Amino acid sequence: MNLTLKIWRQKNANDKGKMVDYQISDVSPDMSFLEMLDVLNTQLIEKGEEPVAFDHDCREGICGSCSLYINGEAHGPDRLITTCQLHMRKFKDGDTIYIEPWRAKAFPVIKDLIVDRGAFDRIQHAGGFISVNTSGNTQDANAIPIEKASADAAFDAATCIGCGACVASCKNSSAMLFVSAKVSQFALLPQGQVEATDRVLNMVNQMDAEGFGNCTNTGACEVECPKGISLENIARMNREYLKASFKG
Amino acid sequence: MSGILNSSIGRKFAMALSAFFLMIFILQHFAINILSVFSSETFNEASHFMGTFWAVQFILQPVLIFGVIFHFVMGFVLEIRNNNARKVSYAKNNGRANSSWMSRNMIWSGGFILVFLIIHFIDFWIPEINTKYIVGDMSGMHNGEYRYFHELQEKFIPIWRVALYCVGFIFLALHLLHGFGSAFQSVGANNKYTRALQGFGKVYAIGIPAGFIFIALYHHFVH
Ligand code: HEM
Numbered sequence: 001m002n003l004t005l006k007i008w009r010q011k012n013a014n015d016k017g018k019m020v021d022y023q024i025s026d027v028s029p030d031m032s033f034l035e036m037l038d039v040l041n042t043q044l045i046e047k048g049e050e051p052v053a054f055d056h057d058c059r060e061g062i063c064g065s066c067s068l069y070i071n072g073e074a075h076g077p078d079r080l081i082t083t084c085q086l087h088m089r090k091f092k093d094g095d096t097i098y099i100e101p102w103r104a105k106a107f108p109v110i111k112d113l114i115v116d117r118g119a120f121d122r123i124q125h126a127g128g129f130i131s132v133n134t135s136g137n138t139q140d141a142n143a144i145p146i147e148k149a150s151a152d153a154a155f156d157a158a159t160c161i162g163c164g165a166c167v168a169s170c171k172n173s174s175a176m177l178f179v180s181a182k183v184s185q186f187a188l189l190p191q192g193q194v195e196a197t198d199r200v201l202n203m204v205n206q207m208d209a210e211g212f213g214n215c216t217n218t219g220a221c222e223v224e225c226p227k228g229i230s231l232e233n234i235a236r237m238n239r240e241y242l243k244a245s246f247k248g
Numbered sequence: 249m250s251g252i253l254n255s256s257i258g259r260k261f262a263m264a265l266s267a268f269f270l271m272i273f274i275l276q277h278f279a280i281n282i283l284s285v286f287s288s289e290t291f292n293e294a295s296h297f298m299g300t301f302w303a304v305q306f307i308l309q310p311v312l313i314f315g316v317i318f319h320f321v322m323g324f325v326l327e328i329r330n331n332n333a334r335k336v337s338y339a340k341n342n343g344r345a346n347s348s349w350m351s352r353n354m355i356w357s358g359g360f361i362l363v364f365l366i367i368h369f370i371d372f373w374i375p376e377i378n379t380k381y382i383v384g385d386m387s388g389m390h391n392g393e394y395r396y397f398h399e400l401q402e403k404f405i406p407i408w409r410v411a412l413y414c415v416g417f418i419f420l421a422l423h424l425l426h427g428f429g430s431a432f433q434s435v436g437a438n439n440k441y442t443r444a445l446q447g448f449g450k451v452y453a454i455g456i457p458a459g460f461i462f463i464a465l466y467h468h469f470v471h
């Protein structure tokens with residue numbers, strides 16, 4: 001396949017940045033999207049040009065570090081995948097592909113396609129944990145019986161990989177799908193009850209302080225999320241937050 | 249509880265509460281207006297009651313005005329804040345792939361509803377306030393009979409006003425097609441009834457505005 005790539009190039013956080021066109025040929029439909037970028041970078045390096053910087057680590061859809069807004073969608077046109085799981089067969093010979101970084105005030109660009117997702121870490125630090133000491137005295141997993149439906153919902157919420165596609169896709173740059181997944185995975189389990197009130201208040205406060213926008217329920221996040229995190233989690237977080245606000 | 253309106257979820261909750269209030273109000277407004285199609289007398293009596301009963305005039309009406317103003321001011325505030333959350337926009341964005349047009353354009357449908365509401369206030373509300381509280385005529389009578397039905401009929405003779413009202417209600421339908429379900433999600437109601445509720449929401453969002461359009465057209469053609 002021969003493709004035209006329009007890629008966001010930005011030297012550093014202070015550079016203004018611009019879209020730059022690249023031609024790439026002999027792309028195999030079986031390549032992953034990141035492999036295609038590897039090929040482009042090899043060509044750029046051979047020509048003595050600066051390669052395109054992009055985030056990646058596991059390349060199997062579990063770490064959440066690959067990002068990329070491809071042809072107007074987070075992780076490109078396919079569903080329930082990350083960019084490393086996107087294949088070039090989703091595109092046609094002769095296509096023009098736009099490749100941009102996640103765009104949000106809270107996710108500043110570091111270089112080219114790499115953004116700083118530290119805001120998510122700070123939200124996690126604000127409450128995405130339990131303080132039960134589990135090291136060295138691990139209990140039997142079934143010591144506290146948990147209803148199947150709750151266990152399943154908590155598990156589903158816990159599959160969030162913190163990639164930020166929800167923020168990138170949202171017209172409001174809202175982080176509510178991510179935060180609600182983190183709140184829900186604890187709120188649904190007895191182990192999460194001890195800090196439940198503080199957790200939701202602190203995590204939402206941190207989310208607001210980071211400059212993410214406000215959810216207007218467009219549902220774009222749920223569609224673009226590689227792990228299929230459901231909007232039900234946002235409704236649960238709203239309930240938890242309101243409950244917590246009235247308590248203290 | 250402190251400063252709940254300073255948090256994203258608090259603002260969202262307040263927005264949804266004002267929206268619920270508006271949706272109930274509009275249902276009541278429709279119920280009275282539709283009477284005008286069936287019986288001018290019943291319509292006159294209902295209008296006179298609503299226009300003169302103290303609790304409606306001095307409790308519900310101020311609450312309504314506050315509710316409308318709160319809703320659109322908060323709507324604009326949220327829109328501005330949300331736009332600020334993304335400084336650089338995408339060179340290519342495919343919103344259609346993951347969300348409805350209605351959900352992405354609440355500020356536009358809402359903005360046109362606001363324009364309509366201003367015209368609607370000038371058409372009906374200001375003359376009412378003038379007659380009742382400035383001229384001081386609380387009788388609701390004109391030439392020996394109730395004036396409400398005739399005033400209504402007259403207003404819908406000019407075709408431009410009928411057209412304008414129809415467009416206003418189309419925007420209301422677009423606003424509610426997303427808004428109805430959205431308001432329930434905002435207050436945290438997402439459960440096994442949600443699908444049924446969304447279905448009812450579509451009926452409400454199209455049915456009520458269509459009903460208002462029918463009333464406007466009816467009085468334009470039948471008088
Ligand atoms: C006066 C002009 C209006 C403006 C400028 C306006 C603006 C907005 C905006 C921007 C939103 C999205 C905010 C968000 O989801 O957080 C919204 C939501 C909504 N609006 Fe309006 N609106 C207006 C009138 C109305 C009216 C007359 C009704 C009902 C009869 C209504 C019902 C709703 C509903 C149900 C929602 C969803 C609330 C939610 O998601 O929690 N709006 N409005």
Ligand code: SF4
Pocket residue numbers: 159160161162163164165166167177178181221224225226227228229
């Ligand atoms: S909710 Fe989904 S889209 Fe958002 S960070 Fe988690 S996995 Fe990524």
Ligand code: FES
Pocket residue numbers: 055056057058059060061062063064065066082083084085
């Ligand atoms: S590189 Fe780990 S999810 Fe894509």
